[in-house]
Amino acid sequence: MALDTARLLITCPDQRGIVAAVTGFIAENNGNVLELDQHTDPDHGEFFMRLEIELGGFGLDRSTFASAWQSVAERFDMRWRVCWSNETKKMAVLASKASHCVTDLLWRAKTGELRVEVPCVISNHPHLAGVAESFDVPFHHFAVTPQTKAEQEQQIRDVLQRVGADFIVLARYMQVLSPEFVQAYPERIINIHHSFLPAFAGASPYQQAYERGVKIIGATSHYVTDQLDQGPIIAQSTLPVGHRDTVDDLIRKGRDLERVVLATAVRLHTEDKTLVSQNKTVVFD
Numbered sequence: 001m002a003l004d005t006a007r008l009l010i011t012c013p014d015q016r017g018i019v020a021a022v023t024g025f026i027a028e029n030n031g032n033v034l035e036l037d038q039h040t041d042p043d044h045g046e047f048f049m050r051l052e053i054e055l056g057g058f059g060l061d062r063s064t065f066a067s068a069w070q071s072v073a074e075r076f077d078m079r080w081r082v083c084w085s086n087e088t089k090k091m092a093v094l095a096s097k098a099s100h101c102v103t104d105l106l107w108r109a110k111t112g113e114l115r116v117e118v119p120c121v122i123s124n125h126p127h128l129a130g131v132a133e134s135f136d137v138p139f140h141h142f143a144v145t146p147q148t149k150a151e152q153e154q155q156i157r158d159v160l161q162r163v164g165a166d167f168i169v170l171a172r173y174m175q176v177l178s179p180e181f182v183q184a185y186p187e188r189i190i191n192i193h194h195s196f197l198p199a200f201a202g203a204s205p206y207q208q209a210y211e212r213g214v215k216i217i218g219a220t221s222h223y224v225t226d227q228l229d230q231g232p233i234i235a236q237s238t239l240p241v242g243h244r245d246t247v248d249d250l251i252r253k254g255r256d257l258e259r260v261v262l263a264t265a266v267r268l269h270t271e272d273k274t275l276v277s278q279n280k281t282v283v284f285d
Contacts, residue, residue, distance in 0.1 A: 014047040029059040037284035092165035094173040101171035119163035189224035219257035221265035234265040
């Protein structure tokens with residue numbers, strides 16, 4: 001049985017004494033550090049740290065941690081957050097017509113492989129209603145045209161606010177989100193796409209890849225930013241292919257990769273193992 005923990009994530013300018021100050025603070029409050037990961041970026045002089053603190057016996061809780069921690073955070077000019085493992089994150093899923101990523105995420109959530117609650121699946125097409133229903137997840141269909149995009153996004157945001165979504169997964173949601181939408185959920189929107197971008201952008205990327213005779217296909221999951229498909233990368237994977245593979249083979253293998261890579265990114269996010277800086281991620285896994 002997993003212990004309940006507090007996960008403390010820190011980013012700050014690198015300097016002497018950070019580790020000693022952090023671990024000393026935990027010890028002073030009767031805390032037991034179960035895991036500690038750290039990294040220093042020499043190019044930008046940034047320090048990153050992730051700690052898991054056992055909650056049993058720890059002298060601080062949700063209501064008291066921030067005020068007690070403030071002096072340490074200010075001393076080292078830290079950007080930080082603390083997450084509590086006994087609070088299950090709510091993951092809203094946005095999709096279009098493709099079912100492979102949605103079905104995979106819902107299955108992993110239902111079986112407990114991903115420790116998330118899924119309060120809704122939202123789509124710009126009605127095709128996935130049956131998939132959501134089979135997992136007892138509420139489904140919302142909001143059709144969109146270029147003329148109604150702003151209204152449709154507001155409908156989505158209304159649902160997300162109502163269900164209290166902590167983060168959003170674009171499970172092959174074939175719409176570009178507006179900058180206003182993205183800015184409302186910084187580092188809380190996860191996307192998946194084939195790794196052919198930008199070499200094989202646009203329609204039919206697998207057909208283009210097949211015609212070029214590629215030897216590797218891949219998938220990339222990243223946080224969404226204002227720059228299309230340019231956000232900080234969370235997880236990637238590749239798979240070799242050969243001359244005997246047809247376009248259908250590439251599509252099938254690509255979907256398999258997309259499922260695994262997206263699930264990996266979601267797991268890393270829900271376990272609070274990612275820190276973002278300089279449009280890159282530090283992933284403690």
